[in-house]
Amino acid sequence: MLFPxxxxxxxxxxxxxxxxxxxxxxxxxVLLIANAVFVCIAGLLGxxxxxxxxxxVYGATRFFDASFARQRETLAAMKATHTKEERKRKRLSFERxxxxxxxxxxxxxxxxxxxxKYGAAIGRITAGIFGTKAFGQDLALxxxxxxxxxxxxxxxxxxxxxxxxxxxxxxxxxxxxxxFPLLVQGPITRFETVGKSLTxxxxxxxxxxxxxxxxxxxxxxxxxIVADRLLVxxxxxxxxxxxxxxxxIFVEMLLYAACLYADFTGGIDITIGVGEMLGVTVEENFFRxxxxxxxxxxxxxxxxxxxxxxxxxxxYPLSVSKPMRDLSKATRKxxxxxxxxxxxxxxTILVWALTGAWHGSNLTFLVWGILNGVVILLxxxxxxxxxxxxxxxxxxxxxxxxxxxxVIRTVLLLSSLRILDCYGTVREAFSSxxxxxxxxxxxxxxxxxxxxxxxxxTDYAIAAFGVLAMFTLSMVQRxxxxxxxxxxxxxxxxxxxxxxxxxxxxxFGRYGFGFDASQFIYNRF
Amino acid sequence: MEQLLDILRELHPETDFETETRxxxxxxxxxxxxxxxxxxxxEEFDVVIPAKDIVPEHFNSxxxxxxxxxxxxxxxx
Amino acid sequence: MKRKLLTVGxxxxxxxxxxxxxxxxxxxxxxxxxxxxxxxHLTGEYYRETTDHDVLFIGDCEVFEHFSPxxxxxxxxxxxxxxxxxxxxxxxxxxxxxxALKTETPKVVVYNVLALKxxxxxxxxYNRLNLDGMRWGAAKIGAIxxxxxxxxxxxxxxxxxxxxxxxxxxxxxxxLAYWFSDGEPVSFKGYVMHTGVNPATxxxxxxxxxxxxxxxxxxxxxMADLCEEKGVSLVLIKSPSIWPVWHPEWDAEIEAFAxxxxxxxxxxxxxxxxxxxxxxxxxxxxxxxxxxxxAEKLSRWFGAVLRDAYGLTDHRGEAVYDADYARLTxxxxxEKQRLRSEEH
Numbered sequence: 011m012l013f014p015x016x017x018x019x020x021x022x023x024x025x026x027x028x029x030x031x032x033x034x035x036x037x038x039x040v041l042l043i044a045n046a047v048f049v050c051i052a053g054l055l056g057x058x059x060x061x062x063x064x065x066x067v068y069g070a071t072r073f074f075d076a077s078f079a080r081q082r083e084t085l086a087a088m089k090a091t092h093t094k095e096e097r098k099r100k101r102l103s104f105e106r107x108x109x110x111x112x113x114x115x116x117x118x119x120x121x122x123x124x125x126x127k128y129g130a131a132i133g134r135i136t137a138g139i140f141g142t143k144a145f146g147q148d149l150a151l152x153x154x155x156x157x158x159x160x161x162x163x164x165x166x167x168x169x170x171x172x173x174x175x176x177x178x179x180x181x182x183x184x185x186x187x188x189x190f191p192l193l194v195q196g197p198i199t200r201f202e203t204v205g206k207s208l209t210x211x212x213x214x215x216x217x218x219x220x221x222x223x224x225x226x227x228x229x230x231x232x233x234x235i236v237a238d239r240l241l242v243x244x245x246x247x248x249x250x251x252x253x254x255x256x257x258x259i260f261v262e263m264l265l266y267a268a269c270l271y272a273d274f275t276g277g278i279d280i281t282i283g284v285g286e287m288l289g290v291t292v293e294e295n296f297f298r299x300x301x302x303x304x305x306x307x308x309x310x311x312x313x314x315x316x317x318x319x320x321x322x323x324x325x326y327p328l329s330v331s332k333p334m335r336d337l338s339k340a341t342r343k344x345x346x347x348x349x350x351x352x353x354x355x356x357x358t359i360l361v362w363a364l365t366g367a368w369h370g371s372n373l374t375f376l377v378w379g380i381l382n383g384v385v386i387l388l389x390x391x392x393x394x395x396x397x398x399x400x401x402x403x404x405x406x407x408x409x410x411x412x413x414x415x416x417v418i419r420t421v422l423l424l425s426s427l428r429i430l431d432c433y434g435t436v437r438e439a440f441s442s443x444x445x446x447x448x449x450x451x452x453x454x455x456x457x458x459x460x461x462x463x464x465x466x467x468t469d470y471a472i473a474a475f476g477v478l479a480m481f482t483l484s485m486v487q488r489x490x491x492x493x494x495x496x497x498x499x500x501x502x503x504x505x506x507x508x509x510x511x512x513x514x515x516x517x518f519g520r521y522g523f524g525f526d527a528s529q530f531i532y533n534r535f
Numbered sequence: 536m537e538q539l540l541d542i543l544r545e546l547h548p549e550t551d552f553e554t555e556t557r558x559x560x561x562x563x564x565x566x567x568x569x570x571x572x573x574x575x576x577x578e579e580f581d582v583v584i585p586a587k588d589i590v591p592e593h594f595n596s597x598x599x600x601x602x603x604x605x606x607x608x609x610x611x612x
Numbered sequence: 613m614k615r616k617l618l619t620v621g622x623x624x625x626x627x628x629x630x631x632x633x634x635x636x637x638x639x640x641x642x643x644x645x646x647x648x649x650x651x652x653h654l655t656g657e658y659y660r661e662t663t664d665h666d667v668l669f670i671g672d673c674e675v676f677e678h679f680s681p682x683x684x685x686x687x688x689x690x691x692x693x694x695x696x697x698x699x700x701x702x703x704x705x706x707x708x709x710x711x712a713l714k715t716e717t718p719k720v721v722v723y724n725v726l727a728l729k730x731x732x733x734x735x736x737x738y739n740r741l742n743l744d745g746m747r748w749g750a751a752k753i754g755a756i757x758x759x760x761x762x763x764x765x766x767x768x769x770x771x772x773x774x775x776x777x778x779x780x781x782x783x784x785x786x787x788l789a790y791w792f793s794d795g796e797p798v799s800f801k802g803y804v805m806h807t808g809v810n811p812a813t814x815x816x817x818x819x820x821x822x823x824x825x826x827x828x829x830x831x832x833x834x835m836a837d838l839c840e841e842k843g844v845s846l847v848l849i850k851s852p853s854i855w856p857v858w859h860p861e862w863d864a865e866i867e868a869f870a871x872x873x874x875x876x877x878x879x880x881x882x883x884x885x886x887x888x889x890x891x892x893x894x895x896x897x898x899x900x901x902x903x904x905x906x907a908e909k910l911s912r913w914f915g916a917v918l919r920d921a922y923g924l925t926d927h928r929g930e931a932v933y934d935a936d937y938a939r940l941t942x943x944x945x946x947e948k949q950r951l952r953s954e955e956h
Contacts, residue, residue, distance in 0.1 A: 016767055171587035306565055321566050327586035329570040335583070338574060354570045390567055468781035502622030509630040517637060517777050522768060525779045529737040530649045 011051060013194055013280045014234060014521060021048065021190075022284065029288055034211035038185055041208065041288070045188035052153040052193070059122050059155065064184045067162050070115035071169040071176035071183075077108050078172060112170050116163065123159045128371045154193030156368060160319055162187050165201040167323050174202055182209050191284040195277035197295040197315035204285075204292055212289025220504050221493050222286035227511040229279030234519030236476035237273035240265050242520070243463035248432040251442050256449025258459060259442050263425035266432065268477050271300065274313070298484050303416040306386045308424055316368070320361050329357035359383045369431075374439055378430035385423065472518050536601050542575045543597055552597045559591040569594060582607050636791075638773035641780055642744070644790040649741070650798040651676075651698035655708065656745030657797045658695055663936050664716045666924050667692035669802065670705045671724030674851035677901045678724075681801035682944045683911035685937045688919050689926030694802025697742040701730050702831040704742045707755035709835060711746060713842050720922050721839055722847045725866050725877075726858060728832060731825020733761045743769065800944050805904050807951040812891035812899025815855045822861035829869065836873045845876075845922060852880040852889050852910065854899045876921065880910070887913040904948060 011018045025044045032040050049057045081104040088097050165186070168174045177183050186205035199205075247254045247262040254262065278295045285292040299312035309317050328334060334353045342349040359380060366379020400407045426443060433439040451459075460470065486492060496504050543552045546568050550558075558564045564572070572594075573584050582604050593603045645652030654676060667690055669675040676696030684690040695708045709721060733739065739759045746752045756769045768774040779787075789795070798804070839846040848870055850858050863879055870877035880887060887910055891899045894906030902910060918924055927933045 016765060173587055306567070307562070310562070310565075322589075325566055326570070326589040330573055330584060330586055330589070335574075335577065350571055350574045353574055354567055357570065358567070386567075466781060501619045502626060505623050506626050509626055513630060513634060513637075516634065516773055517641075517780060519777070522774055522777070523736060523763070525776055525782065526737075527649070527782070529735065530643065530652070530741065 011048060011194075013277060014230065014238075017051075022287075026287060030212075030214040034213070037211055038182070038209045042181060042185045042188070045185065045190050048190040048193070049153075049188055056153055056155070059126070060158065060188060061184075062122065063119050063159060063162055064180065064187050066115050066118045067166045067187075068177075068180045068183050070111050070166060072178070073111050074108055074169050074172075075176040077104055080104070108170065112166070115166055119159055119163055119166075123155055126155060154196075157192055157196040157198055158187050160198045160316075161192070161200070161204075164198065164319055164323060165205070168201065177201070177205070185209065189285075189290070191281040192292070195274065195281065197278060197281070197293055197313075198319050199293055199315065204290065207290045210289075215289075216501075217497060218289070219287060220501065220508070221497055222283045224493055224496065224504065224508055224511070225283035225286065226280050227508055227515070229276040229281075229283060230519075231511050231515050232272040232276030232279065232476070232480060234515050234521055235272075236473055236480070237269050237276060238520040239465065239469055239473050239476075240269035241273070242469075243460075243465050244269050244432070246463040251433055251438045254459075255442060255445040256451040257446065257455050258451070259429065259446045261455060261460065262432065262442075263422070263429065266428060267300075267421060267425045268473070270428070272476065272480065298487065300421050301417055301484065301488075302420050303413065304389055304420055305382065305423060306389065308420055309382070309386070316365070320365055324364060325357050325361045328360065329353040355387060358387055362386075372434065374430040374433060374436050377436050377439075378427055381427055381430070385427070469520075536597070538579055539576075539601050539604070540597055542572065542579060545575070546571060556596040558596060559594045564594055576604060580604055580608065634773060638771065638776075640783065640787060640791055641776040642772040643740075643776065643779070644786050644795075645741070645745070646790050646795045646798060647786045648784075650804070652741040652744055653794075653798045654697055654745070654802060654804070655695070655742055656794065657799055657802065658693060658712065659747055660794075660797065661693060661801075663691060663932055664718075665691045665693045666719045666927075667722060667918060668709070668712060668718045668720070669694040669696060669722045669724070670700070670709050671696055671722075672700045672727045673698065673901055674724045674726050674853060675722070676799065676802055676804050677806060678851045678853070678907050678910055679722075679914065680803050680904070680907045680911045680944075682803070682937070682941055683908045684915045685928070685933070686941060687912055688915040688924070689928035689933075690915055690918065690924050691927050691933060692801065694799075696802055697738075699727070699730075699734060699738040700742050701727050701734065701738075701759070702828045702835070703758035704739075704755060706831050706835050706838070707751045707758070708742075708746070710754070710838060711749065711751035713838065713844070714749070714751070717842055718844060719924060720845045720847055720918060722849055722918075723832075723835065725832075725848050725850050725862075726856065728824050728828045728866070729820075729856075729862065731827040733759050736761045736764055739764070740775070744772070800940055800947075803907065805907075805944070805947055805951065806896045806901065807904050807948060807955060808896035809893055809903060810896050810898050811893070812854060812895055815857055815899070818857065820857075820859055822859065824862050824865050829865075832869065833873075836875060846873075847918075848875055848877040849914075850879045850881060851902075852884050852887060853895070853901055854881065854891065856900070878914075878917070880914075883913075904951075 011021065021044075025040075029037055029040050029044075046057075049060055081101060084100060084104075085097055088100060092100075162183075165174075165183075169176045177186075182205070183201075185208050186199075186201055189199075189204070189208060192199060192204075244262060244266045247258060247265070275296050282292045282294070293315055295314050297311040297314065299308055302308035302311050330353075334356065337356075338349050338352045341352050362379040362383030363376055364379070365382070366375040366377070369375045369379070406412055429443050430436065430439045433442060461467070465473075483492060496507055540552050543550070547563060550563055552558075555561070555563065559569075569589065573589070577583055584603065584607060588603060588607070593599055643649055643652060667684070669679055669692065673696065676694050679692075679694060681692040681694065684692050695705075695712060697704060697708070700708070705723060705727070712718075739756075739761065743752065743755055743759065746755065752769075756766055760766070836846055848866060850863070850866075858879070858881060866877055867879075869875075884891070889902065889906050889909050894902055894909065896903040919926075
């Protein structure tokens with residue numbers, strides 16, 4: 011069930027009233043049933059995978075909790091009778107057993123994700139090498155598996171680290187894993203916050219309902235008016251790398267940047283809005299990402315929850331891990347600078363390679379991820395240079411103009427990297443990118459070029475208006491959240507805003523069949 | 536404490552670490568800095584900060600970080 | 613309390629304005645089917661009728677371009693209407709008939725069998741041409757359900773805005789002219805006039821399934837049931853055009869069906885000489901469809917057949933019909949003149 015579908019709206023229209031009409035203590039059960047329905051509609055195989063995740067993570071986390079309790083008891087009892095050495099050995103034996111269980115749980119869960127994500131790709135490769143029939147082709151990627159696996163594994167690791175206690179009720183863990191709006195586009199969530207919020211009782215609140223409706227409507231607005239419209243042109247551009255070269259690539263970069271932003275933030279707006287409607291607080295995933303002054307900052311503001319997840323569960327643990335520290339020590343004779351950089355560099359590159367792999371099974375994503383890491387490390391190394399530049403020209407670097415320049419530079423840089431997203435092979439992506447500097451064909455772009463992409467001038471005008479609206483709202487948002495300000499003007503005003511949003515979506519959204527008069531001309535057969 | 540402040544200033548000379556309480560939340564310390572910092576802390580204090588303790592609360596101010604280091608150092612004994 | 617009432621009133625007013633605007637927008641972007649894509653206008657024109665009909669034609673272009681109610685009345689006093697449509701498939705026909713039988717009971721229903729060769733929904737656009745003009749009711753809901761092609765949804769039939777919203781930048785003068793009015797009818801009681809001449813040539817060979825699809829035969833059977841239930845005589849015809857080809861196996865199958873249900877079946881292809889239709893002069897598109905001369909000849913012949921077989925009343929001399937048909941005949945003759953003068 012995708013957000014822009016009648017099925018999804020109908021699903022919400024049934025769920026929301028039922029959710030608020032039932033007694034509060036069974037609200038979360040209603041939600042769990044709704045999730046189960048949602049997951050089963052999406053596919054029964056997916057439901058099985060999800061059930062495996064819930065079962066294994068539940069079992070492992072309960073084991074961790076029990077093990078921590080037993081460890082504390084045993085060690086306390088040993089205090090009087092045993093030496094420190096013996097106690098340490100005992101503790102390590104507990105830790106070892108927990109680690110074994112953790113590894114088993116990780117293998118199962120990451121394994122499912124891996125097979126589903128890369129099964130088809132690996133199947134193709136092995137089939138190519140051994141000349142056998144490819145396997146895994148029919149394993150379609152199950153809905154939301156990348157998101158819920160990460161959320162649930164995050165919970166598993168938190169309990170393993172004793173940061174939070176294990177949930178005793180497996181159904182509550184199932185509720186957290188399967189919360190339906192998160193299965194479409196994420197975000198990745200934390201059990202401490204969303205998991206708890208899901209099971210808490212919620213009363214209906216008209217103001218909150220209106221506020222949530224506004225956010226959902228705005229999400230659809232971005233998706234249907236801007237993203238789905240521009241997607242047509244982006245797809246057309248990417249489909250013909252041998253035709254659309256040179257300055258077309260620049261157009262592609264900009265259109266894709268707008269399209270991806272509208273699609274992803276729009277989807278997350280709908281997700282968070284649906285959560286809000288039900289009284290569930292879902293983490294924000296974006297913080298005006300295109301206003302970032304560097305790629306590193308951009309990644310702290312775009313798909314925030316994914317970045318946080320990787321930082322929390324991969325980057326930090328990896329960079330402080332024993333092998334990393336040993337490696338750092340071993341390189342000390344090469345100089346303090348080198349030895350201190352070793353963990354950071356290795357961890358950064360590895361995390362970015364993983365981030366790339368998470369985005370897709372294609373090799374282009376891996377290259378894209380690693381390049382992101384390289385750019386971040388490079389700009390980190392160039393910091394002293396910048397500092398000198400800033401010291402030399404303080405007036406210039408503090409000006410709005412310069413800040414604007416850094417923002418545009420960041421957007422262009424990340425758009426360049428994203429070209430890897432668009433093409434099937436790394437070679438095509440690089441060739442397309444560099445053709446921008448060798449082929450000067452603005453003439454072709456504007457004489458017939460942009461009209462050949464499946465969009466009319468009206469479409470471009472509507473999309474441009476949409477981008478302008480998003481930009482303006484972001485500028486306004488810098489001075490504080492927008493919806494409270496709308497709601498403060500009263501219910502009637504808020505309803506009017508909502509209706510205008512819905513009305514413009516219905517009129518100017520890109521959905522349905524599209525009108526092609528030639529299909530209607532009765533060809534008289 | 537003074538030793539810790541020196542390490543921090545090494546990383547970001549422009550920041551007043553004695554008063555700043557939003558080092559992570561305010562975007563002064565990036566993940567890159569945090570790992571560098573942890574490596575330096577290990578060098579200087581011989582204290583290994585475990586991954587589970589790498590959370591913003593512990594890195595938002597020099598004082599909080601110092602408390603963390605002290606706590607881990609005591610546990611080790 | 614007063615505040616609350618004001619809020620409720622304000623929200624209500626906003627909703628009224630909103631839905632009013634949506635309705636206006638919806639009417640604006642929906643195709644008007646008046647000056648262009650005129651076939652879409654046919655379905656709706658039935659509801660403008662002020663008199664009832666003894667004969668109702670249903671089917672595709674082989675009815676709405678081949679029979680002239682004006683001729684039927686002026687020659688025999690037979691009152692008739694053609695509920696034809698562009699590629700009207702058999703389930704469209706069934707529901708349009710059901711819809712019509714709710715408000716009148718003709719003596720004879722004539723169904724042209726060509727469309728029976730289609731057992732599956734064919735084209736979303738032709739669904740629209742046939743169904744957009746239909747009045748709401750169980751028949752329309754059934755028709756939509758039976759007609760939808762893959763990817764279509766029911767909601768967009770209920771709210772045409774959902775279907776036609778992207779015509780917003782393709783609006784023409786026609787859309788403004790007929791925004792809130794339907795304009796003059798484009799047909800003459802369902803008949804669409806053509807005056808050109810383009811002689812028939814050889815018919816191309818095509819591969820075909822010798823058996824008509826079971827699904828369409830089922831709909832035909834339902835149609836026969838419906839007529840039986842209402843006491844209406846169903847007549848099956850294959851109009852005399854030679855292309856698209858009506859294959860002998862299909863002909864035999866319909867023949868057998870008609871026999872089993874006790875229905876009359878006229879395959880007029882063989883009767884062309886008796887009818888007087890000459891496919892060198894009476895077709896405007898090489899034998900697919902008849903022009904007005906062909907239609908009038910066919911109507912003259914078929915009118916006599918119907919009158920004799922079903923004892924239809926001659927309504928000439930009855931004031932209501934005379935007035936109605938006098939107006940229609942005048943418009944009909946003017947249109948014929950206009951089209952002919954345009955040709956030259």
